[in-house]
Amino acid sequence: MRKGAWALLAFVACSLPADQRPPEVLDDSAFVQVLTEIQLLEATSKKHLRRDDDASAVYRGQYLAIFEAQGITEAQFRTSHAWWFDHPELMPPIYDAVVEQLNDWEREWGQIEAQSP
Numbered sequence: 303m304r305k306g307a308w309a310l311l312a313f314v315a316c317s318l319p320a321d322q323r324p325p326e327v328l329d330d331s332a333f334v335q336v337l338t339e340i341q342l343l344e345a346t347s348k349k350h351l352r353r354d355d356d357a358s359a360v361y362r363g364q365y366l367a368i369f370e371a372q373g374i375t376e377a378q379f380r381t382s383h384a385w386w387f388d389h390p391e392l393m394p395p396i397y398d399a400v401v402e403q404l405n406d407w408e409r410e411w412g413q414i415e416a417q418s419p
Contacts, residue, residue, distance in 0.1 A: 328374065328382040330392075334399040336379060339368045341400060342407070 323329070328336065343364050369376055386393065 324381075324385065326378060326381055327385045328378065330396060330399075332372065332374075333382055333386055334396055334403065336368060336372050336374070336382075337396065338400045338403040339372070340365070341404060343368065 343361075347361060347364065366376065369379055374382075386396065
C-alpha cells in the first residue's frame with residue numbers, strides 16, 4: 303500500500319476514539335483487507351460461473367474462504383460491515399485504501415506476467 307493510503311488510514315484511526323468502535327468490529331486495516339478480497343472475488347467470479355453452477359453456493363464458499371483466511375467469522379464481518387457503513391464519514395479512506403490495494407495487486411500481477419516465458 304502506498305504511503306498516502308497508509309496516511310489516510312492512520313488519520314482515520316487517530317481521529318476515531320477507541321471506545322467509539324465496538325471491539326468485535328474489524329479495525330480499518332483489517333476491514334480494508336477483507337473488502338479488497340471481496341471486491342476481487344466479485345469481479346472475477348462473474349466470469350467463471352457456468353450456467354449449471356449455483357451462484358449463491360459458489361459465492362458463499364468463497365466468502366467463507368476469505369473470512370477463514372483473514373481469521374474472522376461471517377458474523378464478525380457482518381457486524382463490522384454494518385458498523386462501518388453506519389459511519390459513512392469514515393468510508394472514503396477505506397474505499398481509497400481498497401482501490402490502492404487492488405491497483406498494487408494489478409501492478410504486481412502485471413510484473414509477474416511480464417516475467418513469464
